[in-house]
Amino acid sequence: MAEEKELNGITEDANTPVSDQSVNTGEASGESSVVAIQNTSTTEPSQNIKISQAPKKTLRYTGRIGQTFVYLGKLFRMFIFQSDWKVIPMAALIAGLVSMAIGSGLFVSQEGTLQGAFALACVCIWNGFFNSIQVICRERPIIKREHRAGMHISSYVAAHLIYQMIICIAQSLITILVLNVTQVKLNLDPLIFKDFRMDLAVTMFLITYSADTLALLVSSIVHSTTTAMTVMPFLLIVQLVFAGFFSLPESLNGVSDLMISKWGVQCLCAIGNYNDQPAVVIWNKLVSSGNKIEVGPGLTMMDILHEVEELGLRDEVLAQLGKANYNAKYESTTANVYKSWGILVLFVVVFSFVTVAFLEFIDKDKR
């Protein structure tokens, strides 16, 4: 009588010859007995099937370019449905506030230009960070699922880069528009393009975009939006401290070279013709305290300043003070501008590649 045991979804029959499926035991123990098990649910014999190393028919699936468009579409739908559009009006608001604070001196005097360049770089970096600091980490489990199902990480990141590029261009144009409306001096001689505003727009776009890609990188490393938002202010402070605006020990100059802010400020000052602008701070200080400074018997500093003004030499003095303040970093040459742009583009490229590299490890995420 056949002794039957139903196991493995199959019927074990001691009298049945080896057929569909066999279970080999005793490999580890050195035994070589074979227990024959008949698989009742399959009809075709399957013994001695060789494991094939290649699929029977090679099917081609949507490639990287096709997938990039799929994700680009998703991102634009998110722009509408997920209120991602808020970053555009926010850029206008921030530009307006900054313009109110520093607009009057921007591209007018050296001090105003340096302050304004720093403020504009900060605005751009803030915009860039805010655009993308959460975009990857907020959907990290979704990316993991889609990667498992065949998504290419490079396509996903490429879609983000294209989408963010458009957002950054829009933000830069809006900022220029706001500066124009608030009557910031924007009629300087252009260095690269035919219009100074174009030079400014490209510079602001590159600063925003490189900050954006840095935030994308952070977003690809951290695993939650909370961590991302904790890291962001820290990154921002580092960018501000090392922007070249503050006097730092010489040993930290190397760190400064790695900052988007430094190259951003440098470029803005270069296109803003910093070195040929008057330096007004010393004059203004002397004016405010001129009566208290005696330079001779019955003669105050204010008297001298009046004399200079009456002789029509004020502008000449301010220009000379500006020349004395010459800074080679801010030299208004196309080479200097191209160098800064090039470094900002390099940041974009490096951050993008590192983002892809980090995301490739997403499958290693713990459950």
Next chain:
Amino acid sequence: MENELPINFNDAVRIGFELVTYLLTSIGYSMIFKKCSKSPVLAFIPAVRDYEMSTVAEREEAGRTLCILYAGFYLAQFAGTIISNTENANETLILLLGLLLLTMGIAIILCSVQIYMALCDMFGKKKLWTVLWLLIPWIPAIIWGLSKNTLPKRVNGEDFRKAAALSGATVDQIAHGVTINLNERTAIDFIKKKTLLKDIHLSIPTGRMVLLLGGSGAGKTTFLNALTGYEKADATVTLDGQDVYSNYDSMKYNIGFVPQQDLMRGNDTVNMTLRNAATIRLPRNMKYSERRDRIKEMFDTFGLYSVRGSLVNKLSGGQRKRLSIAMEFVSDPSLFILDEPDSGLDGVVARKLFKSLREIADEGKIVLVITHTPDRVIDLFDDVIVLAKDRNRTGRLAYYGPVKNAYEFFGKKTMEDIVLSVNQKDEGGEGLADDFVEKYTAYAFGGGGQ
């Protein structure tokens, strides 16, 4: 000529004192480790010993951070010593290192407090001991190490018998279905190698709907990931005669995996979510009309046609789950795996969902499902796989076979009781995992344990 010592007396005393206290602490740690079945040698390795102590306290996460912090702290200290002893030492750098050391020092204290408090809890001691652990760690380490009454809660009464022997078996692959011969699945967890699964050999023919059962941490998801090739193990897996691991890039499209959570973008429409899933999962050379028909078929099969214009966020729990399933099923996979598809669904909706899975299996697919409430839908399944943690906390195969035989095999009336019987005692189970693993080996493979 006066001979000058390379080190002054005060420094020598300080270093000697630090060395003695380090050694005393290490000796205390080693005695505690011994009580917890851990290698006492680890107690003498800086940073590693703190991580090991955190595992004793069941605060592994904090232990990892602490271990990294200590490693960084020692490195920074070493760098600081070298830099400050060089001529024209860079003051800014020294200042930065000091800042780094201060930050890490604070973090070390905070992490240590977390671990020591948990350690007090584990050994049933008052939290006040934490202060002593922080200030003079060698004293509590020696006292706890020497005291015979100071034992960790988990070790008390724990079973130290060996885990169930390996079956030493392999199953031959089948032409239509999936075969897995998994010897081992290990993972490096920080600085330790863990064996997550061991000795799982089975074949599932096409057309079967299989339930995957097991307690928490038994390795169900790990098993599924190994089966699909997503996380490779020391195993051979074939699907319809093809090696899954070596052909993973092409075969992943033939394996559908529906995760437990509904991982979809809530602010995208149902229509576009499914269309995009089809674009990625279906072959590029598929005709547009075929693709369109397949998407429509998915909408009909899963009852999503009426909500195709809605945002995913607006769907009910059941609809969202069905969309998640449709996204994977659109590629018409041969092996269809679902990780708790009924989580968050009420009984009626869940049953309806499982009925549609049954229909998929009847079409000649393999449907493999994890669920924690199997009894309400058990009549829809053909077979059941039971995974259980053995005494080494490694996932093992405790049973694979028809559902009706499982009751007899375990001597239980419900699937939930079966899970309880193989769960560890500290999880509220009966702790019979190893017994059933051995029983299954004998039953399925006729013994052959090693």
